[in-house]
Amino acid sequence: MALALTIGISVLLLVLTLLGYARDLRRGTIALLGTLAGAALVDFWGVRWGNSLASRLVEGDQARTTLLVSCLLFLWSVLVVGYGGGMLLARPKERPVGQRMAGALLGLVNGLLIVGFLLRYATAQASFATTVKADLLANLINTAMPWLFLGAAAVVTVLVIGRGAMSLLGRPAAPPRRPTAPPPAAPRPSAGSAPAAGSAERRIGSGEALDKVNDALRQQGASRLPLAVLAQSSVLPQAQSLP
Secondary structure, eight states: OHHHHHHHHHHHHHHHHHHHHHSOHHHHHHHHHHHHHHHHHIIIIIHHHHHHHHHHSTTOOHHHHHHHHHHHHHHHIIIIIIITGGGGSOOOSOOOHHHHHHHHHHHHHHHHHHHHHHHHHHTTSHHHHHHHHHSHHHHHHHHHHHHHHHHHHHHHHHHHHHHHHHHHHSSOOOOOOOOOOOOOOOOOOOTTHHHHHHHHHHHHHHHHHHHHHHHHHHHHHHHHHHHHHHHHHHHHHHHHHOO
């Protein structure tokens, strides 16, 4: 039993590593998120649904039913949400070797998480816990699972602190402010230009006044013209009647 467990774990890790090498980093990240989401779903719903199902079954074993529900819920999230969710992304055309190696590493980490969570659920059974302790690889993964998360959190914390310290210490000092020169004043009009402008305005005003006077005289001349024509017509008959 221990040898079969070792072979099964080794094959699973090898397959997931090769699958991570063939997939891009985005798909590998979604697969990792699906694994973590499955662990969260089991934590929220595994025991509740297992107890509910065991109470409805005749002579149902509560521990075994909870183990079965937890494993099925976890594997559903891993396969459908994680690896199936990668189908929603477009496949990249070309990927360099560095990205392929990073994808393989991500696939290996995801495989370790999947095996670790399944062993964690299985060790709740006393009979299977003895088998896991007897297997070297399974016991190593099961024991190192909490340290894996603690180490990942510690590494990220150190990287964040180092990045923040480098950004604070490597920031160049702000250069001293230079006094800004006042904006140039608008040029004032010269003494000779002001009277010239005033005289031009006066000439324009006097020209407009003359135009108005001429218009008025034309209108008055037009109104007196019919009277002069009538006076001439009345004088002419009188002059003809004289001897």
